[in-house]
Amino acid sequence: MSKINVEGLTKIFGKKTKQARELLNEGSSKDEILQKTGCTVGVNNASFDVEEGEIFVIMGLSGSGKSTLVRLLNRLIEPTKGSVQLDGKDLAKMDTKTLREVRRTDMSMVFQKFGLFPFRTVASNVEYGLEIQGVDRLERREKAEKSLELVGLKGYEDKFPDELSGGMQQRVGLARALANDPEILLMDEAFSALDPLIRKDMQDELLDLQQTMKKTIIFITHDLDEALRIGDRITIMKDGAIVQIGSPEEILTNPSNDYVEKFVEDVDRSKVYTxxxxxxxxxxxxxxxxxxxxxxxxxxxxxxxxxxxxxxxxxxxxxxxxxxxxxxxxxxxxxxxxxxxxxxxxxxxxxxxxxxxxxxxxxxxxxxxxxxxxxxxxxxxxxxxxxxxxxxxxxxxxxx
Incomplete structure (x- = not known):
């Protein structure tokens, strides 16, 4: 059984969602639906599986629906239709309490904006999620220190965020997500705000961590080079719909349509090929x-x-x-x-x-x-x- 199974997941924003769904089923485009109903198609009938321990990259240009999709996976956004199953359990059928527990223990998110509290130390920032859960002070400090050591920030526990570089702050954000020891990491444009060299370092850091963590990671990006570098499999989205899923090699060598072919035409293949x-x-x-x-x-x-x-x-x-x-x-x-x-x-x-x-x-x-x-x-x-x-x-x- 796959770790995550997504079937027919759709999200339409607006008031006339029933009419928009009918138009969607008839094959109307995203722009046509917006013009006729005022509704925006965020995600259109997405279906895929994510295997345990893989880095599954979802990529596309701005407005393609990738960030909406990742928020549908943990029900930060409620779907219009479709299902998301985690280890065979349907998130749509979970009550609020159970869903909250899944978010706390099974799934953690790492965002593009670090979201660190400037008045808290690095360790205190990492402990925050555990603190909300009521974890004992000594236990959460121990878990925070372990997470910080994992991301290469041992010795920075008592520093404040403004004393760290951008890359180090992103590592604090990653450590905070890891402190709960989640099975799944949802990373939404996590490295996009970093300078190119720091970004590459963080990609290397993530790949090195994955060798020991073996987490299931869903990584959102608009950068194809980044997707090819870190992804075990890549999903390419356009106008809310998935246009191709495949390994980096499959995406490069067998693009499914002109849109994907245009995407990959300028890729440096030496970074991917063996x-x-x-x-x-x-x-x-x-x-x-x-x-x-x-x-x-x-x-x-x-x-x-x-x-x-x-x-x-x-x-x-x-x-x-x-x-x-x-x-x-x-x-x-x-x-x-x-x-x-x-x-x-x-x-x-x-x-x-x-x-x-x-x-x-x-x-x-x-x-x-x-x-x-x-x-x-x-x-x-x-x-x-x-x-x-x-x-x-x-x-x-x-x-x-």
């Missing part, structure tokens, strides 16, 4: 049954100057070069091991492209992609450039 996205099928020679003449022929046919050597199980043994193999043939020798070069540049299929680019710049041979000793592909400059510019690369390295 070796598996840019590798091509390698030319190889099997040392257990093939010798110098076969190796030389394959290099001539493929117009390459070196070829990787494997055994019958495709275990990578090394590389041989055309001039050395040609000398073996001239001297009527049959053992490729005489010229086998075992020290070759290798990466795994999960190695980020940003790391591979520097290797390619200094390597005189293709980069071998090896997983569990098995050669799965090679990376050449042409395949790297083609993938990063959005050109489709064939298995042999040619482009379509």
């Amino acid at each position: 070796a598996s996205n840019v590798m091509v099928r390698p030319e190889t020679v099997n040392i257990e049954k093939e010798g110098p003449r076969v190796a030389l022929k394959r290099m001539r046919d493929a117009n390459i100057s070196s070829i990787y050597v494997t055994n019958r199980n495709r275990k990578l043994l090394g590389i041989v070069h055309a001039d050395q193999v040609s000398d073996l043939v001239k001297n009527n020798k049959d053992d490729l091991e005489e010229v086998l070069e075992a020290d070759v540049p290798t990466v795994t299929s999960e190695t980020p492209v940003t790391e591979i680019m520097e290797m390619l710049a200094t390597s005189g041979v293709p980069i071998a992609v090896v997983d569990n000793d098995r050669l799965n592909g090679i990376i050449i400059r042409g395949s790297m450039l083609a993938a990063l510019t959005g050109v489709e690369v064939n298995e042999d390295g040619s482009v379509s």
Whole structure:
């Protein structure tokens, strides 16, 4: 069972919601409904699941409905129709007391504006939610200190918010949300107000924290680079409706429509792609049954100057070069091991492209992609450039 299940969630703001719903069902656009009824469609029939422990990013431009959607998830905004289930329990059917308890213990929100009390210390700000719940003073102080240590603010407990940088204040906001030890974090444009460098640091901080916390995180952003950087899956919204849900790679490589394609056209793919996205099928020679003449022929046919050597199980043994193999043939020798070069540049299929680019710049041979000793592909400059510019690369390295 998914941690969160959303079915047909819709929110219409205004007085003529019944008429607006009818128009919505007939396929009228958000602008048409506003013109005819004066109602605003905040969210239009959103359905999705969020798995436990994943970072699920909801993104879109201003007015797309992403912030309304996240507030529907904890019923800060009441839905017009549809359901939100948390561990199989429908939030719409909860009474006020039960819902309040869910917000206090199961879901915490982190906002773009830090909302810190200037007259309270950092620790006192983090304790605030626990204080409202009536948690004992010593216990809430202990939990606050633990949360502050998690976000890298140990030693700042007795400082005041105006003594901290913007990034540090956002960490206090995150620590406050973590102090309740919630199962779910709702983060609404949490890093948008930060300077670019601090923002990147906070993204790294969140990813590092997630390695130990394993929280279910729903993260709202208008920044595609941020979404691609931190999201396990991404939902893209337009005019209140979901237009695509997918992994960062799926969003980049298979946009569902022109709107998503326009969104991703200027994305720096090197921040998202790994070796598996840019590798091509390698030319190889099997040392257990093939010798110098076969190796030389394959290099001539493929117009390459070196070829990787494997055994019958495709275990990578090394590389041989055309001039050395040609000398073996001239001297009527049959053992490729005489010229086998075992020290070759290798990466795994999960190695980020940003790391591979520097290797390619200094390597005189293709980069071998090896997983569990098995050669799965090679990376050449042409395949790297083609993938990063959005050109489709064939298995042999040619482009379509």
